[in-house]
Amino acid sequence: MDLFFDSLLSFDLSVFQWIQSIQNGFLDAFMVGVTTLGNAGAIFIVLGFVLLFTKKYRKAGLAVLVALTVMLLCSDLFLKEFFARPRPFNLFESDPEKYAVWGTEYVFPELVYKPSSYSFPSGHTASAFAAATALLWHSRKWGIPTMIFAAIMGFSRIYVQVHYCTDVFGGIIAGAICGLIAVLIVKFLFPVVDKGLDKLFAKLRKSNK
Template sequence: MNFDFGILDFIQANMRSDFFDAVMPFITRLGDAGIIWILATLVLLAVPKTRKVGIAAAASLLLEVVCCNLLLKPLVARTRPYDINTAIQLLIQRPLDFSFPSGHTSAAFAVVSALFFSKNRLWIPGSILAVLIAFSRLYLYVHFPSDVFVGALIGIASGWIGSLVVQKGKRE
């Protein structure tokens, strides 16, 4: 945990600025409840040309929600960093669920990975947003780096599995 706090405290000491204090809450809100990724998935599903990618994205989101929110968060029940270091003043409302893993990060990387493994070039701009959302969780002191890292891994695995499901369905 010292390693996690070392990174969080480095960000607080060396990267905090008025600009990021204004931008990071907006970026993190894009990932609230996975809304930006759900909307992107719905658009992909609505367009016949990208429907299969949309199915992969939807499957990846479903898998990551089950893994992160239904299984791991309640099982691990990790306290959030701002509850341990109470000197931090939050720029957003306090999340009410547990810290591990980061659901924002997991959802972001699930859809981006589904795009990547489905060979859809939208993974490129999507990955920029995914990385920004993941970093915003650290900047805002609501997740430990290990929460974000594991969230990214779960998202990547979910995206890979989601795209495999669609590829397997095409063959049958």
């Protein structure tokens, strides 16, 4: 088992080395911008509420918000604590034996602040793929571009080196599962929410007359 995890760690290092070979000013700025948009899942929360308040895409918006909630409970509150994997920049201090597997000095690029949470799975990636999976289920028009953005988001987390590549793979899987769970929940939840919002908007229209 140790050999397997050492192989994964070696793979993660090779990805970081490749990232370092393609880094430039434009990519640095672009990837930092993308990864910042995913902080606290903000861009997907906004997207969810925007869609929720449109009749045509209300179900898709609700699915996005439920997916993000499920992801928060499963990934951030359970999986990260369960695996307790140190971030790349904390590996030497947390587990010198694992760090020795790399056989070379690792230098964090300091493109973004250092998160204090554990590394696996990537929360940004899990949020992005949870939202994208739920959205794609209900609307290809919104789901496909969101899925593409989610993939870029995942790559940005590796690029700025706050996550290993395998963290992002884990985030993709966790996010997709949370998105599908949200789809099932929304089947039961949507009629109540839809009716409630219709009543709310009807009252608002009356009060504005």
